[in-house]
Amino acid sequence: MNAIAALSLADLPAAAAAPARLEGAVKRYGAVTALDGIDLEVRRGELLALLGPNGAGKTTAISLLLGLAWPTRGRAEIFGRAPRDIAARRRTGAMLQGAQLGGHARVEEMIALYSGYYPDPLPLTETLRLAGLEDAAKRPVAKLSGGQQQRLRFALAICGDPELLFLDEPTAGMDVEARRILWAAVRGLKQQGRSIVLTTHYLEEADALADRIVVIHHGRVIADGSPADIKRTVAQRRIRCVTSLNEGQIVNLPGVTRIERSGDRTDIVAAHPEAVLREMLRLDPELHDLEVTGARLEEAFLSLTQDSSAKEGA
Amino acid sequence: MNTAANAITTSRWTWRDTLGVYLREAEYQFRTVLRTPGFALPTLLFPTMFYVFFGLVFGKPGDDQIATFMLATYGTFGIMAPALFGFGVGVAMERERGILAMKRVAPMPPMAYLFAKAAMAMLFALVIVLLLFVLGAVFGGVALPRSEWWLLVIALVFGTLPFSALGLVVGVHVNGQASTAIVNLIYLPMSFLAGLWVPLQFLPRWLQGFAAALPAYHLSQLALGIIHADARGPVAAHLAYLVIFTAVCLALAVRGWRRIQDR
Known part of the structure; x- marks a missing residue:
């Protein structure tokens, strides 16, 4: 009730707007389509992971939301405003990929400078602690190790105590210890009700942190669900073998989502490879050159897109 | 409940906060540049060294005319460097390293960045001009009315602006590695052709014609006019040239900036 009383009328629309939203966002670079019509809404207080292979369009999606690039078509909004709006950015923090902090x-000093851009920054000691940089506070930025640079980038993203935080591949190049510290800090921020968008190509990371995972592939959203949903989809295996069975026989086996033939080889993506194999070996004792591997993320989601298009067709 | 309340309280921001950002940005810029010996040392030493060699030692001892004349021309030469290199190399490097993208994403007013760099160039210019003044007065016998000292300081400190704008054009268009070479290719020939090292009348006639196209020439003529040395052309023309030159550079920089903004 107190919180509602504290709202002034002028604040209401901004308070109601989603922290971040992409609407039919298309981004082309010349002939390359990086984003092919994405709708995305980050809900207040959620940790959303954008998951996808390299080049899927995750960073482009974040760039549009940060105002570093403009959509070719569609809209990008932060708190209901244009991403370049400085008032909206004062509520936003971002950790970009690959910025080389030097000088x-x-x-x-660098953290103090960035803190000063925000109306209510965290105390310096708190930022240093969250990022695990207490021992490096006085060091010249140019002398930091790669992992420490990454932590400093994280520190600069959170120093303004932002409501909305973008983390683009935050743990790339981090060792296990640094990753653990960062995950703990991210969880802490989530508990304080921050909205967080994280990109990663590690399912493990998305699973460890996210409330919701959106999978992007070839510039499109191909899955959107809880980590449990997504894991179920991804936990598939690829069976590769030479068999005389035809597609019609295989497709009806339990849990098979995808079949591909090239030459005499057959590739099968399935949720329960043991059951599929047991059945296949019974039907075709001659089956040979068998290989079972984890399906790559891309393959797992290819089957997913085929499922959804099959449903649309039906 | 708490988080919703927190979300609303963050919107207060006054012009004082913005002013604070500008000043901190400038202070940070100045502090880090002072720690960059590769920038601070040559920027301060080259003009003073040149002035000592050519203005004080080379001229006949006691010839305060040469020492006075060269105070204006080497002063111009000196103040160009922090502006051209600070913007030309600084912006190119920070753009390439992704620092500029980080600052654009952080809620920094873009003008604060330009302000900080321009202020840094002006502060260096002030130090350079004061160094030359002391050398000229103590060893060159340069004596000027107080009003002329002041006017010369103002002209040379604000005279950094056209070169800051020119540096910005370079910084926006050129990559970090090439920027130092490109800036030197602009800085050194321009200084020579504008008559900053050797007075124009000692250059071959066909080379003298280039001077009128160069901002360094017009600033040095303004400076020479202030101290009643051998200046050419009306003050208003030099001023007008410098203003227009700055405006054109800024327009070019903005156009280049728009192009790289959408990455």
């Missing part, structure tokens, strides 16, 4: 500033 002759010290860690604490």
Whole structure:
């Protein structure tokens, strides 16, 4: 009730708007289509993971939301405003991929500078602690190790105590310990009700942190669900063998989502490879050159897109 | 409940906060540049060294005319460097390293970035001009009315602006590695052709014609006019040239900036 009383009328529309939203966003770079019509809404207080292979369009999606690039078609909004709007950005923090922090500033000076851009920044010591940089506060930025640079990028993203936080591949290049610290800090921010968008190509990371996972592939959203939903889809195996069975016989086996033939080889993607194999070996004792591997993320989701298009067709 | 309340309280921001961002950005810029010996040392040493060699030692001892004349021309030469290199190399490097993208994503007003770099160039210009003044007055016998000292300081400190704008054009268009070479290719020939090293009348006639096209020439003529040395052309024309030159550079920089903004 207190919170509602604290709202002034002018604040209402902004308060009601989603922290971040893409609407039919298309982004082309010349002939390359990086985003092919994406709808995405980040809900207040959720940790959303954008999952997908390299080049899927995750970073482009974030760039549109940060105002680093403009959609060719469609819209990008932060708190109901244009991403370049400075008032909207004062509520946003971002950790970009690949910025090389150098120069002759010290860690604490750089954090202080970025903190000063925000109306209610975290105390310096708190930012240093969350990022695990207490021991490096006085070091020149140029002398930091790769992992420490990554932590500093995280520190600069959170120093303004933003309501909305973008983390683009935050743990790339981090060792296990650094990753653990960052995950803990991200969980802490989530518990305080921050909205967080994280991109990653590790399912493990998305699973460990996210409330919701959106899978992007070739610039499109191909799955959107809880980590449990997504894991079920991804936990598929690829069976590769030479068999005399035809597609009609295989497709009816339990849990088979995809069949591909090239030459005499047959590739099968299935949720329960044991059951499929047991049945196949019974039907075709001559089956040979058998290989079972984890389906790559892309393959797992290819079957998913085929499922959805099959449903639409039906 | 708490988080919803927090979400609303963050919107207060006054012009004082914005002013604070500008000043901190400038201070940070200045502090880090001072720690960059590759920038600070040559920027301060080259003009003073040149002035000592050519203005004080080379001229006949006691000839305060040369020392006075060259105070204006080497002053111009000196103040160009922090502006051209600060913007030309600084922006190109920070753009390439992704620092600019980080600053654009952080809620920094873009003008604060330009302000900080321009202020840094002006502060360096001030230090350079004061160094030359002391050398000229103590060793060159340069004596000027107080009003002329002041006017010369103002002209040379604000004279960094056209070169900052020119540096910005370079910084926006050129990559970090090439930027130092490109800036030197602009800086050194321009200084020579504008008559900053050797007075124009000692250059071959066909080379003298280039001067009128160069901002360094017009700024140095303004400076020479202030101290009643051998200046050419009306003050208004030089001023007008510098203003238009700055505006054209800014327009080019904005156009280049738009192009790289959408990455």
